[in-house]
Amino acid sequence: TDMNNMSNTLRTCYLYLDQTSRSFAAVIRALDGELRDAVCIFYLVLRALDTLEDSSSIPYHIKAPLLQSFHTRLYQPLWNYSESCEKDRQVLEDFSTISLEFRKLALVYRDIITDICWQMGEGMAEMLESKLFTMDDWERVNNMIFKPNLYCFPSFLIVIILIFYLFQYLNPLFYQPPQYCHYVAGLVGIGLSQLFAASGQEEEVIREDTELANSMGLFLQKTNIIRDYLEDQQEGREFWPKEVWGKYAKTLSEFTQRECMPAAVSCLNELVTNAMQHIPDVFTYLSHLHNPDVFTFCAIPQVMAIATLAACYNNTQVFRGVVKIRKGLAVTLMMEAKNMTAVKDIMARQTLEIAEAIKPEDPSASETHHVVKKVLRLA
Ligand SMILES: CC(C)(C)CN1C(=O)[C@@H](CC(=O)N[C@@H](CC(=O)O)C(=O)O)O[C@H](c2cccc3ccccc23)c2cc(Cl)ccc21
Numbered sequence: 001t002d003m004n005n006m007s008n009t010l011r012t013c014y015l016y017l018d019q020t021s022r023s024f025a026a027v028i029r030a031l032d033g034e035l036r037d038a039v040c041i042f043y044l045v046l047r048a049l050d051t052l053e054d055s056s057s058i059p060y061h062i063k064a065p066l067l068q069s070f071h072t073r074l075y076q077p078l079w080n081y082s083e084s085c086e087k088d089r090q091v092l093e094d095f096s097t098i099s100l101e102f103r104k105l106a107l108v109y110r111d112i113i114t115d116i117c118w119q120m121g122e123g124m125a126e127m128l129e130s131k132l133f134t135m136d137d138w139e140r141v142n143n144m145i146f147k148p149n150l151y152c153f154p155s156f157l158i159v160i161i162l163i164f165y166l167f168q169y170l171n172p173l174f175y176q177p178p179q180y181c182h183y184v185a186g187l188v189g190i191g192l193s194q195l196f197a198a199s200g201q202e203e204e205v206i207r208e209d210t211e212l213a214n215s216m217g218l219f220l221q222k223t224n225i226i227r228d229y230l231e232d233q234q235e236g237r238e239f240w241p242k243e244v245w246g247k248y249a250k251t252l253s254e255f256t257q258r259e260c261m262p263a264a265v266s267c268l269n270e271l272v273t274n275a276m277q278h279i280p281d282v283f284t285y286l287s288h289l290h291n292p293d294v295f296t297f298c299a300i301p302q303v304m305a306i307a308t309l310a311a312c313y314n315n316t317q318v319f320r321g322v323v324k325i326r327k328g329l330a331v332t333l334m335m336e337a338k339n340m341t342a343v344k345d346i347m348a349r350q351t352l353e354i355a356e357a358i359k360p361e362d363p364s365a366s367e368t369h370h371v372v373k374k375v376l377r378l379a
Helices: 009-019 022-029 035-052 060-073 093-102 107-132 153-171 180-197 209-226 229-234 254-255 260-278 277-285 292-312 329-338 340-357 363-379
Strands: none
Touching: 009 022, 009 035, 009 180, 009 340, 022 035, 022 292, 022 329, 022 363, 035 060, 035 107, 060 093, 060 107, 060 229, 093 153, 093 277, 153 363, 180 209, 180 277, 209 229, 209 260, 209 277, 209 292, 229 254, 254 260, 260 277, 260 292, 277 292, 277 340, 329 340
């Protein structure tokens, strides 16, 4: 990106991009023309929304409406937000610079970004509310439609109510798990796919299969959640799904205790195995991309994620600190992830590392072997 012949406000946006994620900023800069600015602004707008959601200093009754109305702030030239204490608060304090450049984007990009922010803000507010009832947030079952007091109903009605409950859980039609990961990461994939298609640099088909785009985001977000266990614990946030950790402990914080390490590692390995289920969709999505800069932009976070999963698998260090892949490996992965063959080779190598670390006595061993075989067959 030639920083000389761009406006001061756009240059400021690219500086914010460099500050929020150095290595990834370089990948966004490599995108072509108007898609580059659209993705840069999309990334900063999402970072602002994410910073709002993360701000523990904002009380619920203020935060929920803020999240739900966030998309309207894109068209309020003077709107900034200075009540956040998060490290990325600058994108909120100077949001007017970002929204000014947003309003310069072509309408087609503005509509996509506005729509994703609207859906994401609604989803985040909904998750916030459900968290008030200490519901887990990995995959959240819709709250029961009603919680009747069974003792005031005649007996035959009780039977009907029990059947209804059973039906709700057993029948997939009723079981709508609006996944937290869908709101904060799946929607990003769906939005990016629409931006790629709108720019003409990728075919329309890329935006049709929202399941594939959703999987791209879920793979990254589930990996982040697995990796960030301790950091989130220390900040009083829990993202590991209760359906899983509830099989290994009474509270998620138990995994920080030495005597609970075997249970913690078994839970960790089940989550890593769960995240790997998205890899076939990642292969399919990437194989649909034609523009080399778009391919690299999408492939690099995915190969970083599989390397992070391999580093976390069976690793007690996840419960003692944040497991980061070595800088040298990160650089190698960024250099290599240029085409489908190279990406499949990286995924296969990292998956083999996980396969070699499987212990026969691990509760998920057979599922892990199963997903390893599936990935190696596709690679
Ligand atoms: C939550 C998340 C995974 C969506 C965050 N997310 C990403 O993780 C970034 C990578 C990133 O920010 N890395 C940081 C480190 C980190 O934060 O972990 C770095 O410094 O390298 O990539 C994703 C991202 C990039 C490319 C294609 C995607 C398809 C679907 C969903 C997300 C996709 C991202 C693209 C956009 Cl536009 C916005 C956010 C993201």
